Amino acid sequence: MSMPLWAAQPPVSVTAPAKVNLFLHITGRREDGYHELESLFVFTEKGDRITVAAAPEFTFHLEGPFAGALEALGGAGDDNLVVKAAMLLAARVGLDPQVSVRLEKNLPVAAGIGGGSSDAAAALLALNRLWKLKLPMTELEVIALQLGADVPACLHQSPLMVRGIGEELTPVSLPWQAGILLVNPLESLPTPAVFKAYHAAGTVFDAPLEDAETLCANIGGLSAGSRNALEGAARVICPPVADVLDELTRQRGVTMARMSGSGATCFALFESLEDAQFAARKISEGRRDWWVMADHVGAGRA
Ligand SMILES: C[C@@](CO)(OP(=O)(O)O)[C@H](O)COP(=O)(O)OP(=O)(O)OC[C@H]1O[C@@H](n2ccc(N)nc2=O)[C@H](O)[C@@H]1O
Ligand SMILES: Nc1ncnc2c1ncn2[C@@H]1O[C@H](COP(=O)(O)OP(=O)(O)O)[C@@H](O)[C@H]1O
Numbered sequence: 001m002s003m004p005l006w007a008a009q010p011p012v013s014v015t016a017p018a019k020v021n022l023f024l025h026i027t028g029r030r031e032d033g034y035h036e037l038e039s040l041f042v043f044t045e046k047g048d049r050i051t052v053a054a055a056p057e058f059t060f061h062l063e064g065p066f067a068g069a070l071e072a073l074g075g076a077g078d079d080n081l082v083v084k085a086a087m088l089l090a091a092r093v094g095l096d097p098q099v100s101v102r103l104e105k106n107l108p109v110a111a112g113i114g115g116g117s118s119d120a121a122a123a124l125l126a127l128n129r130l131w132k133l134k135l136p137m138t139e140l141e142v143i144a145l146q147l148g149a150d151v152p153a154c155l156h157q158s159p160l161m162v163r164g165i166g167e168e169l170t171p172v173s174l175p176w177q178a179g180i181l182l183v184n185p186l187e188s189l190p191t192p193a194v195f196k197a198y199h200a201a202g203t204v205f206d207a208p209l210e211d212a213e214t215l216c217a218n219i220g221g222l223s224a225g226s227r228n229a230l231e232g233a234a235r236v237i238c239p240p241v242a243d244v245l246d247e248l249t250r251q252r253g254v255t256m257a258r259m260s261g262s263g264a265t266c267f268a269l270f271e272s273l274e275d276a277q278f279a280a281r282k283i284s285e286g287r288r289d290w291w292v293m294a295d296h297v298g299a300g301r302a
Pocket of ligand 1: 021024033034035036037039111112113114115117147148149150151164165166191192195260261262263
């Protein structure tokens with residue numbers, strides 16, 4: 001098979017960071033069953049890693065500490081969101097997907113931190129560069145939404161207010177930065193199961209916030225004036241969520257602790273990265289069966 005013109009390009013690598021919902025309100029439900037959200041998304045620096053390179057034919061290679069977990073959930077082949085993203089983008093621009101795609105899976109799977117969504121978004125960003133497509137963000141967002149509700153937001157990799165089912169995006173500039181510690185009890189929690197439990201517990205939708213930007217301007221206000229609407233449901237179907245939150249709340253320098261997305265990953269914000277790293281060491285010593293990751297979040301561009 002002949003090689004395409006862009007075959008001389010060097011490989012492109014893009015990090016797929018963890019997405020953290022600092023708050024997650026559910027404001028309604030559409031007729032197709034999807035929920036309308038109001039949520040503040042922030043992104044870590046560390047995450048999965050996607051590398052794409054020109055190749056004679058399409059290949060997909062999965063590696064990293066959570067490759068086995070993803071394989072067990074059936075995500076090692078054509079169902080991987082990275083593969084789907086590559087196929088969708090190639091079809092959209094009329095190219096043969098002659099590309100090798102490598103995914104280093106460092107983030108836990110089905111964990112409320114959008115690993116799959118972030119991988120799909122990173123694959124779109126990487127291929128947009130490798131294939132020199134220069135598609136604008138707005139066009140990538142339309143393709144991304146076909147891959148999952150969270151995928152358009154994950155293209156941005158910086159703080160956003162997210163509404164609708166995930167397609168209404170407002171970049172926010174947070175006047176603070178914080179250390180963050182993510183902890184997952186290593187029980188995967190599928191998103192649809194959590195939404196189902198949320199309904200079983202009796203639905204009370206959150207009212208849209210009057211001034212979300214002011215609420216997010218400081219962590220105290222954010223903690224007191226918002227919540228994760230799925231946390232109660234996740235605690236019921238996955239009791240270790242409560243243990244993780246108890247452990248996080250107990251750490252030195254914590255300013256806020258909460259679950260992210262549909263769980264089971266929970267996060268704590270700290271005054272500094274050092275405090276988050278200290279707590280990471282302490283928690284991993286006591287709970288070797290949990291996944292922990294310290295990083296920092298905040299700021300962002302307006
Ligand atoms: C809940 C959130 C919050 O950020 O995150 P995660 O916990 O998945 O990380 C997201 O909205 C998840 O987005 P994403 O993971 O892309 O969802 P999709 O694959 O599109 O949908 C998975 C399932 O979740 C439910 N779903 C998802 C999004 C939404 N706004 N309403 C829903 O009801 C539906 O049952 C759907 O079948
Ligand atoms: N690259 C990928 N990484 C993670 N999960 C993936 C990927 N591709 C497909 N999936 C599937 O998507 C589902 C949700 O995974 P993930 O995005 O990690 O969850 P969450 O949105 O709760 O954080 C999993 O059941 C998994 O099988």
